[in-house]
Amino acid sequence: xxxxxxxxxxxxxxxxxxxxxxxxxxxxxxxxxxxxxxxxxxxxxxxxxxxxxxxxxxxxxxxxxxxxxxxxxxxxxxxxxxxxxxxxxxxxxxxxxxxxxxxxxxxxxxxxxxxxxxxxxxxxxxxxxxxxxxxxx
Numbered sequence: 235x236x237x238x239x240x241x242x243x244x245x246x247x248x249x250x251x252x253x254x255x256x257x258x259x260x261x262x263x264x265x266x267x268x269x270x271x272x273x274x275x276x277x278x279x280x281x282x283x284x285x286x287x288x289x290x291x292x293x294x295x296x297x298x299x300x301x302x303x304x305x306x307x308x309x310x311x312x313x314x315x316x317x318x319x320x321x322x323x324x325x326x327x328x329x330x331x332x333x334x335x336x337x338x339x340x341x342x343x344x345x346x347x348x349x350x351x352x353x354x355x356x357x358x359x360x361x362x363x364x365x366x367x368x369x370x371x
Contacts, residue, residue, distance in 0.1 A: 259353035265328035266350045267318040269343045277342035284336035
């Protein structure tokens, strides 16, 4: 079992994924992008319409799981950081999705990409058909 927190003793990603599955964990692999401003605010505002259209297209195609801004550490202010979660066949495919985001392509934002293995948690989706209401908690 892989429990060590020391970097030099950490397992390879695929080995850990196999171990998680053998324990009965979900082991759903997604890809997380942390996006931060790289230019000035005008660059971000100029790329925003194309960025939002790109996100909507990826959502319709099933590649975008979640996306949105993050607060600063106090939780009170916008920091300019965003988080994007992709569903992709590989790390390379996820990198291509991030690189083709108009914000990143224009140089208005830069990003880091990480694999994310979802093992635990819960989510509730409520759909009220006649009320035309959807909530996610």
